[in-house]
Amino acid sequence: MVAAQYFDTRSSRAHPVVLIVSSGQAILHDADGVELRRAPLASLRVSERTKRAPRLVTFEDGAYCEITDHATFETMLAATGYREGLVSRAQNSWRLAGLSLLGLVAFVVFSYFYLLPWAAAVAARTVPPSIEAKLGQATLDSLDHGLVTPTRLPEADQRRIRDNFAALRRPDDPGHDYQILFRKGGRLGANALALPGGTIVVTDELVKLVGTGAGMMGVLAHEAGHVAQRHGLQQVFQASAVGALAAYMFGDISTMLATVPAAMLSMRYSRDHEREADAFAVEVLRDNGLPVTALADALQQLEDAHTGGGRKQAAKDEESGFFTTHPLTRERIDAIRNGGE
Structure with a gap:
């Protein structure tokens, strides 16, 4: 489980909650342990990982949780089999970002010396x-x-x-x-x-x-x-x-x-x-x-x-x-x- 702030869309007030994952369900409990809501994991949207901004878990009706404990939340995500997209992983990995930059430079060089002359020759003909x-x-x-x-x-x-x-x-x-x-x-x-x-x-x-x-x-x-x-x-x-x-x-x-x-x-x-x-x-x-x-x-x-x-x-x-x-x-x-x- 992980601590979070829940926004129910009916008011701007944040509700302290605990997010628990069990049997393919995401369950929210308030500070007294009372269940507030539950939803299938497949119906939730999880925001991309950043270094400082809170992660958002959004329900189908627009309500969402803000989570600042990144380490605990990522452990929870890993346990559910959740895997971030390549772009998100690249944004948070110097190695992938560096490889992406090298790939971009290689593509620009290839385009300038080979693709552009070829395209220009085709167009000219x-x-x-x-x-x-x-x-x-x-x-x-x-x-x-x-x-x-x-x-x-x-x-x-x-x-x-x-x-x-x-x-x-x-x-x-x-x-x-x-x-x-x-x-x-x-x-x-x-x-x-x-x-x-x-x-x-x-x-x-x-x-x-x-x-x-x-x-x-x-x-x-x-x-x-x-x-x-x-x-x-x-x-x-x-x-x-x-x-x-x-x-x-x-x-x-x-x-x-x-x-x-x-x-x-x-x-x-x-x-x-x-x-x-x-x-x-x-x-x-x-x-x-x-x-x-x-x-x-x-x-x-x-x-x-x-x-x-x-x-x-x-x-x-x-x-x-x-x-x-x-x-x-x-x-x-x-x-x-x-x-x-």
Whole structure:
């Protein structure tokens, strides 16, 4: 038995009682030993265990007992076969709480590195081409409003690059209408940007650096790989997962149109996306009889231009230019060269 305070719902006054469990029944006796009420154990609700607050045993009609002698009450509960839920046990166990926290951290890490990219890839593949084209146009409009200026590249160079790219044999990609646009990069520097829908923006500075030949075709094939595999959309979905997914599911495309340009211009492709785009470009170059090393040479030129101006210039370039969206590594360049052997 255990001492308790009984509240019968008819008044706010507490009645000192003793709670006894016998033959599957909970029985209340007052201070004089007179039985006040009894009820089957299965009909009672027992509050969760806390460190200091009293435990409550509530009857079906709302009357309840407050019990402060936790040790005696828990011994009584154990004798009846009562077992608290996992949540309640976890709240009162440092070990279970710690395991729960570790589990939560593991789930968050797993979701960030595996579940979110997978979900973003699935969502990106289901975006209709018409919506993807609108997202690309919105990004281009954002570029043209202050970030880039009209190209100064000679018409002959523009035509040569477009014609050479159009002549490339590439894997079938019916959902995209590829077009090459030229802009003076300004703060973007030597850069090529693959926009949703198939538009690839090439800066004058990039043409000046790598020329109009096989190296440029390698860079454009790399960008086409990002478009074909919808890497840009995947990055957008990952960067603003909740908002982008809600906009896509519920049809509020204006929300996506508003967020995509900023996300596209500030994103950095993941290493996996860069490797996939590199592999796409290598396949295109091989299928067209072009040297695979031309892409590696172009990337090397970009890296040399990035680091050749000294530490101050490299830091400046890190904030803009090709490295903003295409993090280059020695490993990537070496992998392309080895792949061309």
